[in-house]
Amino acid sequence: MRVRSARPVEKADKQAYWARSFVLRGQLPGNGRKDGRVTWRGDGSLTRPLLAAKEAYNTLTPHHTEPHLTVTGARLGEMSVTTSRGPAVVPAWLFNLEGYDSPLKQPAVTPSKLPRSPIERTTDVPGHPVRQLLALSPDGRSVTVAAQHGACDKGVVVDVLETRGSVVLSGSVKPDKDRKPGDLCTKEAIFERVTVKLQRAVGNRPLLDALTGRPIPYRPPLGLQPSRS
Numbered sequence: 301m302r303v304r305s306a307r308p309v310e311k312a313d314k315q316a317y318w319a320r321s322f323v324l325r326g327q328l329p330g331n332g333r334k335d336g337r338v339t340w341r342g343d344g345s346l347t348r349p350l351l352a353a354k355e356a357y358n359t360l361t362p363h364h365t366e367p368h369l370t371v372t373g374a375r376l377g378e379m380s381v382t383t384s385r386g387p388a389v390v391p392a393w394l395f396n397l398e399g400y401d402s403p404l405k406q407p408a409v410t411p412s413k414l415p416r417s418p419i420e421r422t423t424d425v426p427g428h429p430v431r432q433l434l435a436l437s438p439d440g441r442s443v444t445v446a447a448q449h450g451a452c453d454k455g456v457v458v459d460v461l462e463t464r465g466s467v468v469l470s471g472s473v474k475p476d477k478d479r480k481p482g483d484l485c486t487k488e489a490i491f492e493r494v495t496v497k498l499q500r501a502v503g504n505r506p507l508l509d510a511l512t513g514r515p516i517p518y519r520p521p522l523g524l525q526p527s528r529s
Contacts, residue, residue, distance in 0.1 A: 312367040313399075322361040325398070326372040328353040333376075336391035336409045348409040356393040356406045370398035379405040382436040382518050429511045430458060430469045433518045434493060440501030445516065446491045447471040458494045461510070467502060470510035 316322070336350040351359075353374045379392035394403035428448040435444040447456040453473040461468040471494075507516045 313369060316365075316367045316369045319365055320361055321365045321368040322357075322371050323368045324357065324371050326396075328357060328374050329376070331376075338388055338390045338409060340388045348411075350391060351393070351408045351410060353393050353408075356408055357395065360395070360404070360406045371404075372396045372398050374403075376408065377403075377405075379407065381407065382433065387436070387438070428471055428473075430471045430509045430516055431491070433507055433516045436502065440498075440503065442495055442497045443467075443469075443502065443507065444493055444495045445469060447494050448491055456492050456494060458496050460496050460498065462499055463505075465505060466508050467498065467505050468508045468510050469496060469516065 331350055331352050333350050335347050337345050337347050339345040353376075357371065357374070373396045374393045377392055377394045378389050381388055381390055391408040392405045393408045394405055397404050430445050430447050432446040433443060434446055437443070445458060447458050448471065455474045457472050457474060459470045459472070461470070508514065509516050
């Protein structure tokens with residue numbers, strides 16, 4: 301979700317955006333349609349129930365705090381998202397934000413039920429689950445994910461196991477060999493962007509986390525983007 305502004309983005313706006321704090325000061329339209337179509341580039345399509353603008357707004361803003369951004373209206377349009385089957389175009393509600401010249405996009409279709417994972421949860425893989433899929437390269441040969449490590453580690457490593465039916469990612473930490481037993485460390489979770497190269501394009505293979513055995517959900521990186529024009 302990105303919006304552009306004709307002015308520099310205020311620090312308070314960035315804070316509100318990251319906190320998902322929005323206030324509605326206008327009317328939201330009704331659907332007019334019950335279903336929407338998700339289309340993959342050269343790989344078929346899927347029909348899903350269409351969310352009302354109010355429902356999409358409620359998923360956009362789970363709570364209200366200060367500071368906040370003001371939503372003044374919405375219209376139905378489209379947006380591109382990354383999926384494990386490649387880029388897809390989905391129906392989206394385009395929310396107008398006060399002070400910004402491009403809308404905030406929120407998917408307008410409900411996700412389908414996740415299929416049964418082809419792998420089981422494991423208990424002998426060190427590290428933490430790979431939490432989020434952030435981006436998929438245009439050729440599908442690399443994926444960027446958010447992986448977790450601790451404040452006193454040296455970073456994170458994401459290994460990959462590819463099969464004909466799935467792509468399994470396993471996150472582990474790089475230990476700090478200079479640390480001594482008994483050294484103090486804060487309990488802090490740090491998420492790091494890691495790009496993993498694949499032997500062949502993801503295609504329609506699911507991306508799975510080795511630790512949980514579950515599909516890795518897509519979540520686009522957030523950030524207000526001021527206009528450069």
